[in-house]
Amino acid sequence: MRQTVRPCPICTSRNNTVLFTQKFVGGLIHNIALCNRCGFVFVNNSPRQTYYAKYYEKMSKYEDTRDFQLHKDCVKIIEQFINKSDRIMDIGCSTGHLLYLLKTDGFKNLSGVDPAPRCKEMAKKKYGITVETNDLFNLKSGTKKYDFLILSAVLEHLDKVTLAIHILGSLINDGGKIFICVPDADNFYRNFEEPFGEFSLEHINFFGKSSLHSLMYEFFPLYVSSDGKAIYSVWQKDGGVRNSMVKYIQLSQSKMDRINRVIDAAPERIIVWGAGSLTERLLSTTNLAQKTIKLADRNTNLQGKKLKGIDIIPPENLENYKEPILVSSFRFKKEILKDIKKLGLKNKIITF
Numbered sequence: 001m002r003q004t005v006r007p008c009p010i011c012t013s014r015n016n017t018v019l020f021t022q023k024f025v026g027g028l029i030h031n032i033a034l035c036n037r038c039g040f041v042f043v044n045n046s047p048r049q050t051y052y053a054k055y056y057e058k059m060s061k062y063e064d065t066r067d068f069q070l071h072k073d074c075v076k077i078i079e080q081f082i083n084k085s086d087r088i089m090d091i092g093c094s095t096g097h098l099l100y101l102l103k104t105d106g107f108k109n110l111s112g113v114d115p116a117p118r119c120k121e122m123a124k125k126k127y128g129i130t131v132e133t134n135d136l137f138n139l140k141s142g143t144k145k146y147d148f149l150i151l152s153a154v155l156e157h158l159d160k161v162t163l164a165i166h167i168l169g170s171l172i173n174d175g176g177k178i179f180i181c182v183p184d185a186d187n188f189y190r191n192f193e194e195p196f197g198e199f200s201l202e203h204i205n206f207f208g209k210s211s212l213h214s215l216m217y218e219f220f221p222l223y224v225s226s227d228g229k230a231i232y233s234v235w236q237k238d239g240g241v242r243n244s245m246v247k248y249i250q251l252s253q254s255k256m257d258r259i260n261r262v263i264d265a266a267p268e269r270i271i272v273w274g275a276g277s278l279t280e281r282l283l284s285t286t287n288l289a290q291k292t293i294k295l296a297d298r299n300t301n302l303q304g305k306k307l308k309g310i311d312i313i314p315p316e317n318l319e320n321y322k323e324p325i326l327v328s329s330f331r332f333k334k335e336i337l338k339d340i341k342k343l344g345l346k347n348k349i350i351t352f
């Protein structure tokens with residue numbers, strides 16, 4: 001058996017520490033390794049995925065009653081996150097028992113995918129569920145996307161988990177969700193029974209909650225929970241921190257466009273009230289500095305100092321100036337407007 005060196009499937013680092021080596025019949029071994037970069041535990045020398053694909057085709061138990069309880073537990077969680085009209089697909093659905101439970105509860109837009117050819121026929125016959133015989137890595141994003149994907153007891157088997165999540169992410173709508181259920185490696189030692197029973201031939205990834213978060217970093221975690229045996233989780237597309245930051249930057253940029261228009265439209269000589277970080281930023285990135293003759297601020301620590309060579313004066317001294325006052329603060333805007341009224345200043349007021 002030729003076994004390939006396998007880098008960390010989450011962060012691609014090859015720097016890992018072997019915690020244990022499990023031998024199997026036929027000369028195959030699994031090095032259970034800890035990634036020294038991201039902390040994921042995985043088999044660092046697995047054979048190619050085609051080996052496992054063949055293994056599953058041959059060995060798949062098709063219908064294991066032990067899974068029935070797991071499916072019930074999954075469905076309880078899944079149903080909190082789906083609507084009756086949602087387009088739902090179970091990846092690695094076996095004979096479709098989990099989908100059948102959803103069907104019984106009134107969900108109609110259901111389909112499944114499984115690489116084992118016999119599943120398709122059995123799912124149709126037993127549960128009336130449509131199953132496509134396919135490998136998830138061959139799935140192509142169609143015009144009609146899914147609202148909800150189910151990955152129950154799948155990720156622990158896959159060689160390329162990040163690629164799998166990338167492909168599945170392309171199959172769902174913006175705001176669509178993925179349900180993931182994996183054995184909870186954080187708790188193997190708590191449910192201890194059979195020695196090394198968790199190091200089976202089929203399992204090459206050992207997820208804890210934190211490594212699941214690392215894998216799903218582009219998604220928003222709507223639900224992550226463990227019953228001690230499995231982690232159940234629901235992730236939303238377009239909710240990851242990258243998307244949140246992109247939205248924040250876009251919002252900021254459009255607000256800056258408005259601020260720039262206000263500054264451009266302001267007279268050539270103005271007073272700026274507020275010498276905080278916003279003003280500091282505007283003096284460096286806009287043409288505010290050319291128009292500002294004085295800065296005013298309530299903060300006595302700032303009074304008497306300069307920003308970009310412009311004096312910061314106490315607001316009380318503004319009665320000597322007739323120029324318009326630009327209120328340069330979002331946080332203290334209300335207070336500044338109140339202060340202007342209190343001081344009886346008759347200058348024209350400009351706000352962002």
Ligand SMILES: [Zn+2]
Binds near residue numbers: 013
């Ligand atoms: Zn890693």
